[in-house]
Amino acid sequence: MLRIKRDDKVMVITGKDKGKTGKVIKVLTADRKLVVENINLIKKAVKKSDQYPNGGFIEIEKPLSISNVMLVDPKSNKPVRMKVKTLKDGTKVRLSAKTGETI
Secondary structure (H helix, E strand, C coil), X not given: XXXXXXXXXXXXXXXXXXXXXXXXXXXXXXXXXXXXXXXXXXXXXXCCCCCCCCCEEEEEECCEEHHHEEEECCCCCCEECEXXXXXXXXXXXXXXXXXXXXX
């Protein structure tokens, strides 16, 4: 089970974008990678087409390893470790390991 979900706010903890925060756009479960908005951008050359009439270069987000990011606590805006707790009714809840509050 991956603990980070789509639309979570994460902070990059290693690499060229260290310290930047962004929203998770896509989770690649099989590869254990994430695509984060405006993080790990690369330039890609594109040919002329209907979508790109002039061709040239575009910037796209490249997937990051899930181990290179940490979830950001919505209340404190700081990266936190998290744990998963199963409630009595069987639902799973993500908790901040530091404060114990629900994320």
